[in-house]
Amino acid sequence: MAEFELDLPPEFLTASREDWQAAVERALKGASFERLRSHTYDGLVIEPLYGRERDAPALKARQAGLPWRVVQRVDHPESGEANALLLQDLEGGATGIELVFSSSARARGCGLSADNVERLDKVLDGVLLDLAEFRIDAGYETTAALALFLALAERRGVAPSALKLVGTSDYVGKLALTGVLRNPPSVLRPRLGDLGHFARGHGLDMPVVHCDGRVWHDGGASKAQELAYVFATAIHYLRDLDACGIAAEDLAGMIGFTLAADTDQVGTIAKARAARRMWARLLEASNLPQRPMHLHMQTSWRMMSRRDPWVNLLRTTIASFSAGIGGADSVTALPFSSALGLPDAFARRIARNTQSILLEESNLHRVCDPSAGSGAIEARTSDLAEAAWRLMQDIERGGGIVEALRSGKAQGAIGEVRDARARDIATRRYRITGTSAFPDIHEKPVSVLAARPDDVSEAGQHVELRAPGKGELMRALLDAARKGASLADILVSRKRGEAVTAEAILPHRDAEPFEALRDAADEAKVRPAVFLATLGRLSEFTARATWAKNFFEVGGIEAQGSEQYDDIAAAVAAWKAAGSPLVCLCSSDRTYETLAEEAVKAFREAGAGKVYMAGRPGESERRKALSNAGVETFLYEGCDALALLRAAHEHLGLGPAASRKDA
The missing domain is CATH 3.20.20.240 (Methylmalonyl-CoA mutase)
Known part of the structure; x- marks a missing residue:
């Protein structure tokens, strides 16, 4: 097998931290270096780059070669x-x-x-x-x-x-x-x-x-x-x-x-x-x-x-x-x-x-x-x-x-x-x-085991338990176990x-709030849906339509539409055929400038119950104009998705979706 020599530019191996810092500053174009740092929930700072600590000793832990x-x-x-x-x-x-x-x-x-x-x-x-x-x-x-x-x-x-x-x-x-x-x-x-x-x-x-x-x-x-x-x-x-x-x-x-x-x-x-x-x-x-x-x-x-x-x-x-x-x-x-x-x-x-x-x-x-x-x-x-x-x-x-x-x-x-x-x-x-x-709102169920507990013994015998000392209590427990005592017998025999x-620290899973939304949507007689009213050309609306589809389906609300329409009237006609009470406009900011207000008014006049828009509205005047036209909610990365999806559920008659705690 022929040897392969990796040909790297010399500066790749000799670059210093100062060189990296200079390159970062050029890439940031005046923005603060702080944006590259992140923080843990303990308030600890995580830097974007660390140098090697060559002299750091290995911690004494599991012996090398010994599997956990x-x-x-x-x-x-x-x-x-x-x-x-x-x-x-x-x-x-x-x-x-x-x-x-x-x-x-x-x-x-x-x-x-x-x-x-x-x-x-x-x-x-x-x-x-x-x-x-x-x-x-x-x-x-x-x-x-x-x-x-x-x-x-x-x-x-x-x-x-x-x-x-x-x-x-x-x-x-x-x-x-x-x-x-x-x-x-x-x-x-x-x-x-x-x-x-x-x-x-x-x-x-x-x-x-x-x-x-x-x-x-x-x-x-x-x-x-x-x-x-x-x-x-x-x-x-x-x-x-x-x-x-x-x-x-x-x-x-x-x-x-x-x-x-x-x-x-x-x-x-x-x-x-x-x-x-x-x-x-x-x-x-x-x-x-x-x-x-x-x-x-x-x-x-x-x-x-x-x-x-x-x-x-x-x-x-x-x-x-x-x-x-x-x-x-x-x-x-x-x-x-x-x-x-x-x-x-x-x-x-x-x-x-x-x-x-x-x-x-x-x-x-x-x-x-x-x-x-x-x-x-x-x-x-x-x-x-x-x-x-x-x-x-x-x-x-x-x-x-x-x-x-x-x-x-x-x-x-x-x-x-x-x-x-x-x-x-x-x-x-x-x-x-x-x-x-x-x-994946159409995911297939995963099988788990059904289980019926064996009959558990009722407390039927009194167990003589010694006072704890130098092992006397444990020896009494062992003797009771030899004679057939159950955990219930021991429990009721204890003084x-x-x-x-204290206030209990209840266990929870991070996914529970969103799972509750999905559960409520799955339990509905008809799968709740939102119509994605895409405006303009395919290249103009695809990114936000894909994002909006994921956004709503996180709450179990299926996305409909997402096609290229000849004009606003065709989009409204498609929405009427779909029959969803929710509408979400999806397109680029440039397209929104010329079509958004007209589209919102058209959907409102046609009877749309709730109109969303995927994207930030920009300056306050622009936001006010879109709101006056009929946009109730703006969706964007970083918005409170959980609150907005719960509100959508309530609008659809699914009721407030409360987080379900595991037993």
Whole structure:
């Protein structure tokens, strides 16, 4: 094969930043350089160009050459079906399983019904318990579910030390997500310490408590907020475990972390790297031995869409790539149909294969911290870590994370970011492909699994539970599990203290407001439509007609017309034949100057109920003249698309379309 020599101009390789700056200034033609900068929801500045940081050291994360664990979520309510899906996952390349019980707030109306050892045995039938990592998520009863798992392992002759377990107990996260704790932290603290002592005494090298960023992310938090609240939670749990007598050398290993990965590729990589930097700094400040953080990342639930769900494949690929590059120890890629219901075997296989390709074909795990030295990523990492650390310190000064929730301070801060993002989504500055941009109103439905939960045990026996201490409570839970006690039995047998309440930070998906519009349009007896009254030649109206078609179909309103007409009378006649009460003029600014007012009057006189115009009207006098002629609404890039489409729905008799919240 002949060698190919790349012939580049010398100035391409020798150009300095000053040369680039001069070229930019010429291109801007007097405009401000600031327009090339962008800002995150944390107020951090993103520059248009960064230089390489040649001396930047690699962060200590996952070992080079060691693949991250491919974790699959198992949450089917029918035990037999859950078992079949789980076996397919393991046979198809998954190296970790997240068991999501129905008691988890993240089960979203589903979740495992395996509430005793017998039912859990059915879910895990044919599974080698020491083969994969198992994450246990049963919400408030995660510790009891862990006892069921240990009892099953004991029955099968598997020693606790051979298991790779992750406990996801997170009562701070539960307070944030649900707004209520059955017991105050003073009661929950010794239970947590009891579990820590039990794990240490039984050879379980596992995180027993979790700091879950998904709670904050899905509620609308920015990246710095997610990190800050996660680490404020970590400080809270370190104090809990320390107060219960856990040895200093064991503290760090008992805390696990989960962060959300989204389509902001650089931001997600930087967030993972910033988390490891903050963890090392926190251990140093606490005079604790350094130990790498146990970092799991899950692709964002908030970014998933029900409309054109195939786009979720692209979203989860970018997010999984970013999590892996960022150094996550394990990654869950949500199946593309997750927002629609329980994903079927096909959707789960695609989720697994996405990660398999990144690992086995792209070899992303071969290098430790491959983004080290990238100017953009290094700067974003440092900025995120500093912003999150300052916010974490502010939380500490205010009394800690629980007080931040009880006072509403955390909810208020997240609400400000959520509202800012909602404005960007409404105006389509923050685009959601397939939902708020490039919609397909005739998309075919995607199949998901129908599920009927197995019968869940009612509380039937009282369980003698010891007071938490050095593992006494956990041993009592394990003994109860051996004797057939269910999660319900354990729940009602627990003593309760005074409940703690706070405003819940409800999870949401960014696409929900526009999905509600599409739902309302789909449920109409006749598909609502708008007539695109194109003026002038094809070359004059095509761009705006295409834009207007996408604009209205985002709200489920089908675009009609969009043809070249001989004159205004022909356009009016075509509109009458179409029968839509909505009309939108589409053409160039030059054509509007000569035809727009006449066309508007013609459509108004013919009985058009509402007339739009695609494009900005320009100066105020021109806008006034068009409004007087009959244009009610001007549509342009950056307008409040959500509000205007809701108004169109009301005009069409579809009623106000309110955002629908997921369970």
